[in-house]
Amino acid sequence: MKIKFYSLILGTMIxxxxxxxxxxxxxxxxxxxxxxxxxxxxxxxxxxxxxxxNNLTNISFRQRNIQNQQTTAxxxxxxxxxxxxxxxxxxxxxxxxVYNIDEVTWVRINYTLKNGKTVIVDYPLxxxxxxxxxxEN
Amino acid sequence: MYVGxxxxxxxxxxxxxxxxxxGVAMFFGWSLWWFDKRALLTLVVLMLFTKGLLPxxxxxAFFILAIVTIFSSxxxxxxxxxxxxxxxxxxxxxxxxx
Numbered sequence: 001m002k003i004k005f006y007s008l009i010l011g012t013m014i015x016x017x018x019x020x021x022x023x024x025x026x027x028x029x030x031x032x033x034x035x036x037x038x039x040x041x042x043x044x045x046x047x048x049x050x051x052x053x054n055n056l057t058n059i060s061f062r063q064r065n066i067q068n069q070q071t072t073a074x075x076x077x078x079x080x081x082x083x084x085x086x087x088x089x090x091x092x093x094x095x096x097x098v099y100n101i102d103e104v105t106w107v108r109i110n111y112t113l114k115n116g117k118t119v120i121v122d123y124p125l126x127x128x129x130x131x132x133x134x135x136e137n
Numbered sequence: 138m139y140v141g142x143x144x145x146x147x148x149x150x151x152x153x154x155x156x157x158x159x160g161v162a163m164f165f166g167w168s169l170w171w172f173d174k175r176a177l178l179t180l181v182v183l184m185l186f187t188k189g190l191l192p193x194x195x196x197x198a199f200f201i202l203a204i205v206t207i208f209s210s211x212x213x214x215x216x217x218x219x220x221x222x223x224x225x226x227x228x229x230x231x232x233x234x235x
Contacts, residue, residue: 009198016224102175
């Protein structure tokens, strides 16, 4: 009775994990509650067995994924504090900036663009403000 | 424990205490090892809602789900953890586990 109960709990959680993984990958956008357009969701569904097997055995994708994971791990281990709440690292051609929103002290600056519009920009104290050219478009 | 007309059992009190502690930690800027305070507070509030809306649920299954959810927040994005929690909770109800 107890084994059945715990097996049911374990099986349910494993099932839920895979359902959430599929939903996050295929239905929702970028780990947010925003859903992809329905046409995009349908387009991503592929029931063809050859395509499914290709997906499972796509070695070059896995190699790129492993390389990405190694780069990410190297970037994460090289993080140094730049300002309060801001950490950054550079490894080769890749760079990573981590903002801990709760700790950052924000500085507000107003830019007046060429078209007369005023843009309010917040940037972390201790770093350089973003260039006005980034907002011109 | 009764607060006016409302009854709180031990687990709910602990959940409320945990959420107060997390709120205080966020306010004073205390850092937690590995865990993200905002994610934990979100999860604790979700658990309070679900436990509060269904007070007679089986506590052991809920406890296992809560522990797994909290520790999975170390490894998974918070949105996936929230989805996992809701799907698990729904499945538990459908399968009459809780």
